[in-house]
Amino acid sequence: MVVGPGPPAATGRERLTRVNWWCTAIREPWSWTWRAYPGVWIVLLSLLVPYVVAVRRRAATGRPDPKQRRKTIQFVSGIALLWLSLDWPVGLLGTSYLASVHMLMFMVITQVAAPLLLLGTPEWMARRITAKLRLNRALRKIARPVPAGILYNIVLIGTQTPLVVDALRPNPVGSMLLDLVWLLGGMVLWLPLVSPLPELRMASYPGRMVYLFLAAAALPLVPGGFLTFSSYPLYSIYELAPRVFDGLSALDDQQLAGAVMKVGSLPVVWPVIFVLFVQWANAERGGPPPRVRPPRPPRPVTQP
Amino acid sequence: MSLRRRILGAAAAAAVMTLAACGGSAGGTRGSAFQGVELSDGAARPSFTLTDTSGRPYDFAAETAGTTTLLFFGYTSCPDICPVHLATIATALETQEVALPDVEVVMVTVDPERDTPEVLRRYLDRFDPSFVGLYGTEEEVAAAQRAAGVTEAVDEVDEEGEPTGIVGHAAQVVGIGADDVQHVAWPFGTRSSVYAHDLAVLGQLVPGAAAP
Numbered sequence: 001m002v003v004g005p006g007p008p009a010a011t012g013r014e015r016l017t018r019v020n021w022w023c024t025a026i027r028e029p030w031s032w033t034w035r036a037y038p039g040v041w042i043v044l045l046s047l048l049v050p051y052v053v054a055v056r057r058r059a060a061t062g063r064p065d066p067k068q069r070r071k072t073i074q075f076v077s078g079i080a081l082l083w084l085s086l087d088w089p090v091g092l093l094g095t096s097y098l099a100s101v102h103m104l105m106f107m108v109i110t111q112v113a114a115p116l117l118l119l120g121t122p123e124w125m126a127r128r129i130t131a132k133l134r135l136n137r138a139l140r141k142i143a144r145p146v147p148a149g150i151l152y153n154i155v156l157i158g159t160q161t162p163l164v165v166d167a168l169r170p171n172p173v174g175s176m177l178l179d180l181v182w183l184l185g186g187m188v189l190w191l192p193l194v195s196p197l198p199e200l201r202m203a204s205y206p207g208r209m210v211y212l213f214l215a216a217a218a219l220p221l222v223p224g225g226f227l228t229f230s231s232y233p234l235y236s237i238y239e240l241a242p243r244v245f246d247g248l249s250a251l252d253d254q255q256l257a258g259a260v261m262k263v264g265s266l267p268v269v270w271p272v273i274f275v276l277f278v279q280w281a282n283a284e285r286g287g288p289p290p291r292v293r294p295p296r297p298p299r300p301v302t303q304p
Numbered sequence: 305m306s307l308r309r310r311i312l313g314a315a316a317a318a319a320v321m322t323l324a325a326c327g328g329s330a331g332g333t334r335g336s337a338f339q340g341v342e343l344s345d346g347a348a349r350p351s352f353t354l355t356d357t358s359g360r361p362y363d364f365a366a367e368t369a370g371t372t373t374l375l376f377f378g379y380t381s382c383p384d385i386c387p388v389h390l391a392t393i394a395t396a397l398e399t400q401e402v403a404l405p406d407v408e409v410v411m412v413t414v415d416p417e418r419d420t421p422e423v424l425r426r427y428l429d430r431f432d433p434s435f436v437g438l439y440g441t442e443e444e445v446a447a448a449q450r451a452a453g454v455t456e457a458v459d460e461v462d463e464e465g466e467p468t469g470i471v472g473h474a475a476q477v478v479g480i481g482a483d484d485v486q487h488v489a490w491p492f493g494t495r496s497s498v499y500a501h502d503l504a505v506l507g508q509l510v511p512g513a514a515a516p
Contacts, residue, residue: 029383231401232497239495242384243391246430250496251395 021172022179023091029242030097032089039176040086047117048079054125065122075120081113086179095169098248099227099238100256106160106182107264110152111216114186118194126196143191143200145207149215155185157223160261162234169237189215193272205280209273217269220261227258337505339498340479340490349484350375350451354412354438357425362438364410364448365484372405372506373480377449377457377473379415380427385475385492386411390431393477396499397432404500405482405507410436412448414457414473452478453486481509 021039055068065071084090085105094101121129130136142148158164159178168174192202192211202208226234233239233250243249248256336342351365364375374393378386393409411428413419416439419427424437440448449456454474462468479488479502487509488502 027384231399232495232500233395236493236495239392239395240388240493243387249391249395251398 022176023086023088023095024172024175025096025169025237025241026092027241030093030244035088035092037087037091039172040083040091043176043180044079044083044086048076051075051120051125054128055122058122058124065124068122071120071122073120074116078113078116078120081108081116082183085109085113093244095175095237097238097241097244098257099233099235099250099254100260102165102235102238103160103227103257103260103264105179106156107260109179109182110156110186110189111265111268114183115190115194117183118187118190118196121196123196123198130197139191139195139197139200142188143195145192145202145211145215148188148192149211149219152185152189152215153219155181155188156220156261159185160223160227162236166236205276205283209276209280212269212273212276216265220265224258224260224262227261228255229258230254338479338488338502340488340494340502341476342488343478343486345486347453347486349373349480349486350448350453352444352448352451354440354444354448355421357421357428357437357439359421362436364438368408368410368480369484370482371408372482372503372509373408373410375452375478375480376409376411377414377445377452377454378411379413379457379471379473380419380423381415381469382471382473387431389475389477389490389492389494390428390435392494392496393499394431394435395496396503399496399500402500402504403507404503407503408436409434410438412438412440412445414445414449415471416440416442416445449474454478479503479506481506483509485509 018033018035020035020037023037023040055072058065059068085094085108090101090105094105130139142151159181165178168178191200193208195201202211230251233254235254238253239250241250349365349368351363353361353363356362376386376389378389380386390409390411397404397407397409409432411424413424419439421437421439424439428435428437438448439445446456454476457471457473460468460470460472475492476489477494478486479490481487487506490499490502
């Protein structure tokens with residue numbers, strides 16, 4: 001039985017194996033040798049380049065958005081966080097070695113990168129995209145708090161199930177699918193709060209706070225508990241991976257992942273709830289009015 | 305019945321069958337009480353004498369007689385198989401879910417040149433201080449492998465014939481019951497839940513009892 005990695009100096013074949021479409025589960029000892037994941041770059045560039053081109057074209061038409069600079073920073077920050085989460089080394093650690101890093105990736109993608117991408121998308125761009133993809137009707141249904149909260153938690157539980165993770169992570173396409181579903185799930189979670197389309201945002205401040213707490217902080221406590229209190233490592237990928245750190249067993253790592261699932265969203269959720277509370281207080285005192293859902297236009301009456 | 309319902313019914317049936325198939329033994333021998341690979345040849349507890357990490361002679365058969373024992377041949381520089389086996393065994397032994405017998409875990413180094421008693425002890429302590437580490441001369445270790453019925457380890461060499469520092473060795477852990485018979489082997493990839501299950505089965509064995 002041949003055991004272990006090749007010699008330290010990489011041969012041509014080994015260099016080739018360090019290029020893969022997407023971060024996938026591998027059965028090799030962890031190494032700080034850089035690996036290339038061109039799929040990650042292509043997907044992220046396919047989001048970034050059209051964004052930049054569209055914003056420049058818009059600016060060239062003489063209708064610049066006064067908030068565009070801030071929005072660009074938010075969008076690029078979202079892309080940068082996605083890149084940090086999905087590419088080497090974090091991406092490989094999370095897909096192959098450590099359940100805790102896998103969970104951290106999930107949290108960063110759904111709780112930080114996804115809302116930043118939404119915040120960074122200007123309204124005119126969002127309207128153009130939704131019209132082109134004919135998403136208007138679906139978005140109106142999904143962006144309500146109950147469907148959005150349920151959908152996000154289905155994504156959270158479904159994509160953290162050991163059967164799903166163990167099946168999808170060893171495959172580049174499956175692994176990419178998992179990460180993209182996380183991103184979409186995160187966007188769905190944040191749509192009622194920071195949608196680029198004002199009519200999709202929830203009007204009520206208390207409603208927003210309750211929604212965010214229940215959907216992003218309270219419900220994940222349940223699956224997080226399963227990870228924390230399980231007697232055995234649940235994910236075979238992480239259990240059978242060579243250890244990265246001495247002293248961090250697969251079970252310890254899984255418990256850490258459970259803790260991340262349970263409290264990982266809190267550094268985002270509570271500050272956002274605080275900001276919403278302050279905005280609510282300002283609105284109550286007659287400050288800047290909250291952005292409310294505009295009334296629906298009356299339906300045209302058709303004559304038989 | 306509409307076509308849509310038929311398709312949904314067929315998909316549900318396929319899902320149930322898939323789940324039922326997944327719920328079976330985890331790679332174990334069909335019809336066996338073990339989830340690992342059952343050894344049906346009834347080979348006895350191997351007999352060999354090596355040296356433990358405190359420098360004392362260790363007569364394997366005598367020291368572990370009547371005890372549920374896991375025997376493994378590996379080495380401390382092993383990048384993947386050995387640490388994963390030892391970690392999953394250590395996790396299984398910590399479980400509170402099933403009643404486990406007293407288990408002696410013995411690792412024999414197949415790399416006695418690099419694995420000094422101190423190195424071996426320090427390595428095993430990372431997983432469980434109760435794990436026993438044995439070493440010997442190359443001939444003694446080879447004899448121990450033959451006694452245990454596992455493939456003898458070989459030093460890997462590269463294309464120019466230079467040693468790579470990697471040792472090819474048997475990747476299975478052998479499970480010996482309190483009846484002093486080798487009952488089960490766990491290949492690489494065995495999960496801690498499987499170890500815990502099989503150790504509980506091994507723990508039900510008593511000297512002179514029939515195999516499970």
